[in-house]
Amino acid sequence: MLEYIIKRILSIIPILIVVSLMVFFLIHLTPGDPAAVILGPAATITALENLRAEMGLDMPFHEQLMTWFSNVIRGDLGNSLFMKKTVLEAFMDHLGPTLSLAIMGQMIAILISIPLGIIAANNRGSNIDRAVSIFSTLGISIPNFLLALFLVLIFSVALSLFPVAGYRPLSAGLWPHIRYLTLPAVTLGIIQAALLTRVTRSSMLEVLNNNYIKTAYSKGLSEWAVIIKHAFRNAFIPILTAIGQSFAQLVVGAIVVETVFNIPGIGQLLINAISRRDFQVIQGAILLIATTFIIINLVIDLLYGLLDPRVRLNRK
């Protein structure tokens, strides 16, 4: 197991290197001069040159690459061109709301999708199964901003249960924090749930076809013992992979939902940075989001080993 863990952890290093290279090229291979794009057509020559020097654009290409690389390794992602902060500080300032939103959204998604998927699979072809399938089709096809607006109309405007928009940090108290995040998290959660319900249903169906399910029933176990202890325990392995992979979708969803609900998260940071052409922030934020994504998948890979003895004991 230790060997497996070490191997997994080491395996993400080349991925991180490739990702940071890609982020670097993303900025430097975009057509046109970043300095000119930032300052606009009215910029003076001196202003342009100053900015180029500040961004290191006047150096030869390979030196720029080396500088970027050594900075990244030291955790220095540069300074924001507009805010008086380092990119890392800016990112950390906006991380809290997004993290809360993503966790709450994912939790809602899991709480909805896993029971629905299990029930649908166990009653395959029944009306319950059909209803669940309609839910997941709707959930997958509805645009997230539209769902957000519906929820706001019903629960904020009509029923006044939740605020229309805004954000309260955890430091303002747990209850206000949750109250403000509920509708955005539900929006995100329902869309995530639609996807995960499908995955849960199909991997449960696959597992239920196995002979060991028959063995379990013929031991005299109750239906729920078989479903949870034998079927779900196996089906959970692919579900976990899907949860990991859906994090990318979750982040994209979070960015849109943050905008609709005016939440000061990473989404807002990115959108502001893009509209102001704050290249350093765009670069840094993308790198950090990608890194988070890679780490989440690493954690999931490790859980995989924990859940599946075939992975744990065979991959030497």
Place this chain on the structure above:
Amino acid sequence: MVLEHEHLLEVRALHTTFYTEKGRVKAVEDVSFYVDRGEMVGLVGESGCGKSVTCESIMQLHNRRITEIKGEIFFESQDLLKLKKQQMRNIRGRSISMIFQDPMSSLNPVYTIGDQIVEAIKTHRKIEKNEAMRQAVELLSMTEISSPEEVAKKYPHQLSGGMRQRVLIAIALACQPRLLIADEPTTALDVTIQSQILDLLVQFKKTLDMGIILITHDLGVVAEVCSRVIVMYAGEIVEEGTVESIFTKPLHPYTRGLLLAMPQIQGDRNCKLKVIKGVVPSLFNLPRGCRFAPRCDYSTQICAEKHPELTALDSGQMVRCWHYQKLLKEARINDSICDASARG
């Protein structure tokens, strides 16, 4: 209800029907048979003839929503089909156990062997985990697994097919059932392991005085270990009798075909391997008369038109064929069937 029959298991007029998206499938029709204590009964027939469905109906393992089981299944004088869910659960694994065909996929990959046997024990008995584990190891050594303590700590993927089948036998025997249903327990295994597993079943049949239904499509296996044979074709029983009578004078052309298709280990030169022509008919499109008619060398007009009933002979042998008397005479006159019973 007081019933006079003393059979361990008696199935009467079993009908199992599936309601699938493609339509109604009558997988088992009017099947009746019995099994006594300490007796091993062979259930044979080509693949798709309804052997597994018959046995899984006894255990009621099918999805209730799409399955209709009719008839009576008396086990120790109570009709299993009249039991409540909970009562049936108490029977499964305690009084009746089942072993499935494919040992590779019949064990749960994420639990240790020991835990899977312990689960079988603890489902029916309130005992300490440690004590259950001790019994699990004992069961493993009973199935002649070497170093059972170590095997108990292993996961299924670390064992060979033969070992896994032994583990499944250990699970099935955990509560000393009175009836064991073994659904092609050796099909997936190689020949030496096959006979070891069969020996185990024979041995447990004696020591536990257990009734065993052995499903197989290998008549050689039946000749070795069973006392009676039931032959199924397209969801029905077509012939039933003692191993001796079935092997020396098969009265149904299908049984005869199965016997002729048996590979002859003793190498009788006059007896060529002869596969039955054609395939088992689709359950959606069964012949109107005898279900075997399209493949039968003895078929006549009546066979195509009228469905034959299962007829009991004085000898106790049962056969579902219009022309069994022709076969009876033939069997007496020339012994064209290879002497397969000699291997029994």
